Amino acid sequence: MVVRMRHTRAHTANRRSHHAIKATLMTTCENCGAKNLNHTICKYCGFYKGRNVMNKLAKVEKSQAKAKKTSAK
Numbered sequence: 001m002v003v004r005m006r007h008t009r010a011h012t013a014n015r016r017s018h019h020a021i022k023a024t025l026m027t028t029c030e031n032c033g034a035k036n037l038n039h040t041i042c043k044y045c046g047f048y049k050g051r052n053v054m055n056k057l058a059k060v061e062k063s064q065a066k067a068k069k070t071s072a073k
């Protein structure tokens with residue numbers, strides 16, 4: 001909607017009453033207790049709704065093995 005004509009201060013304030021920023025919703029992980037964004041898996045342990053969705057341990061081990069391999073050369 002285009003604001004065509006001058007509005008009163010009250011009219012402007014009424015419109016802007018909905019412009020406040022809301023705090024981001026955070027949930028605590030059921031597995032490790034870390035704070036995470038809603039509807040996303042835990043970035044620390046890979047759990048979602050108490051279920052292991054992503055094997056984080058295997059990923060960490062893989063990256064460590066790769067780092068070892070590259071540093072050995």
Ligand SMILES: [Zn+2]
Nearest residue numbers: 029032042045
């Ligand atoms: Zn977790």
